[in-house]
Amino acid sequence: MRRLRSVAWHAGAVLLLIVVLYPVVWMISSSFKDSRDIIGDLDLLPAPPTGRNYATAVEGVAGISVWRLFGNSLLLAVLSVIGTVVSSTLAAYAFARVRFRGRGLLFALMISTLLLPFHVLIIPQYIVFQRLDLIDTYLPLLVGKFLAVEAFFVFLLVQFMRTLPYELDESARIDGAGHGRIFWNIVLPLSRPALITTSIFTFIWTWNDFFGPLIYLSTPDRYPLPLALQLYIDQTEATDYGALIAMSTLALLPVVLFFLVFQRFLIEGVATSGLKG
């Protein structure tokens, strides 16, 4: 009886999983199909599979190779990770481990920005960057990352750092260490799980970001992948579905790889801090 119920449970869960993962499987299988078969053909398995879509996809869009677009995305994502991790960690240490006047107030301010729709900020930010003649550069997309603007990550790191025993700081203090050393030698190494979560989420969100590049970038040479995908639809009159789906699949490859490697950190990060995504 118990065994039967367990089998039924697994059968139900797998069935549900098939439904949920269907769009992903559809995308991968369609990327190996002939362009004409993608919409109408209901068979999940391509017959016979073709690599032509990937060959077309690699050629890229508007004369820009897909490698160039990958490079752009990678540059943006890596710099964003560095900026976010450095600036958010510093801020989180101050909130979690240093005592000073006004800390509570500033912390409340930080939390309140979590609720603020970013649309209120985007127009004046755009105007400022336009005045500074920085439109169509990566700076508008990166400056905020180096200034800990994503409050979610500061919050996540604060929550994590608060779980570390304060006795460590105390004994380091007795040994004559200042905040710089306590931060670097004690808190930072122990915060590794939270740092990894922050890095991975920053990477994936930057990699998938569409709105920022859409408003700030205008030269296709500088586009990251999501924007190039959009360009591809706009440019090809009768869209080559095969190449489009192949490019979409390629664009998600790093995200999927990261997910497979770091899923434990990602899921625990969400559970403990309520990250969106």
Add this chain to the structure above:
Amino acid sequence: MTTIPARVRYGDATAGLLFLTPWLLGMLLLTIGPMLASLYLSFTDYDLFDTPEWVGLDNYRRMFDDPRYLQSVTVTTAYVALAVPLKLAAALGVALLLNRPRLGQGLYRSAFYAPSLIGASVSLSLVWKSIFSDDAVVDRGLAAIGLDTGGWVGRPEFSLPMLVLLAAWQFGGPMVIFLAGLKQIPGELYEAAAVDGAGPWRRFRAVTLPMLSPVLFFNLLLEIIGAFQVFTSAFVIATGAAGGGGPAGSTLLYTVYLYGRGFVDFRMGYASAMAWMLVLGVGLVTALLFRTSRMWVHYAGDRA
């Protein structure tokens, strides 16, 4: 906020502010400054090239005579009202399914979470557009069971539900939070309920739901705020020459219209006023939610 034990807290304003410098700069230059600027701009006519011209409340007044604006409010309200409950129901359903320890539990949890990381991407918007278009999988599948829809992408009555499904499909975030909440519920409560003869449904109503209500509230808040700001899927799927909103304005989400007015037409004053109305709207909904939460959110300690 938990307090730092007094013996560790050595007063250190300089160190604190030093560590906070990047964050403080960001707060001033990229958050508070822009907020004030945007408030000012919302009372002006500004096209990015000429100097802003003060027009008082004109932008706010004009919204109520702007059919596209009013439509974007209707579309967004419908989207939030449909997407949030559906997504949370899916999240809670799957969380309950995965709650008991079973073989491969972690694997299931990861697999169900996967769509949440890729769902907001342009890639998945394109996939969605493909599987919901005329004569594609969904269309044919529904026709096979006698529900002829004739494709979802191009039809005003189905285009928004298609976006809602894409949102609900990304139920992984709230699901993981629900799972963490379910783990906190003491098993004795279920045992006591079972002794009293409560069936599964009764146990869910009397134990799970009340014990989970703080987590439910948290998820609800997060998802509502998120849903108000959705952009990519609507913009990419319903592109069209004018940049989104099609067909027939049925997917003209607030953010899509705001983008159009601000960054296509360069009506920066009007777009700023729209942004502030959004803040007002989100603030109002949040306040309302907090208010009603007293009636249905039970925190440990005030159990009667």
